Amino acid sequence: MYKSKGIQAYRKDSIKSDLASADPHRVIQLLMQGALEKLALGKGCIERSDWEGKAAALTRASEIINALRDALDRDANPELVDNLESLYEYMMVRITEASVTKDTAIIDQVMGLILQIKGAWDQISTLDKQVAYGGQTEARVGVV
Template sequence: MYKSKGIQAYRKDSIKSDLASADPHRVIQLLMQGALEKLALGKGCIERRDWEGKSHALTRAVEIINALRDALDRDVNPELVDNLESLYEYMTVRITEASVSKDTTVLDHVMGLILQIKGAWDQITPADKQAAYGQTEARVGAV
């Protein structure tokens, strides 16, 4: 028990320091990873019949997905943003349904969707990130 709390505290501090020094691209990666971890935890809680743990984990997963939705920048690519907003909304509805029905296959489906988005996000090159940051700075400077 003591070791587990120590590991959790270290991990939480590690994530906080990673976030503090992260660029926006890395923050999105960390959010996606966090959503995947909470979904996996929720799935495990369902399998163990830990209803309180399930509720906490899946609520947190929905909160993270909502943070991803809030981070979307409509000015960059409105059509893509519309599609991602719809997909994130679909995910939150499905997570809620899975929580009520205790259906882990639905959670597997949502995790698969996040993995697809994360896979594409992870392939963004440093040059692509710099170009995007340049576009953002140009838009901010023009205001």
């Protein structure tokens, strides 16, 4: 138990440190990673019949996806933003469905969607990030 709390405290400090120095692109990467981790945790909880853990993990995954949706910048690319917004809303509906039905296949589907978006996000070049943010330090991003 002590080990687990120590690891959790270390991870929280590490994430806080990473966020403190992160550019908007990195913040989105961290959010996507966090959503994937919470979904995987929720899936594991379903497999172990840990209903309290499932509820907590899937609720947190939905909150993170909602934060990704809220970070979308309509001015950057309205059509793409509309598509991503719809996709994020779909993911949240599917997570709720997975939570109610305890269907891990739905969680796998949502994880697959996030991985596709994250894969594209991770391919953005340093030059493109610099052009997009133009030295901005605020948390809003062009396209999530």
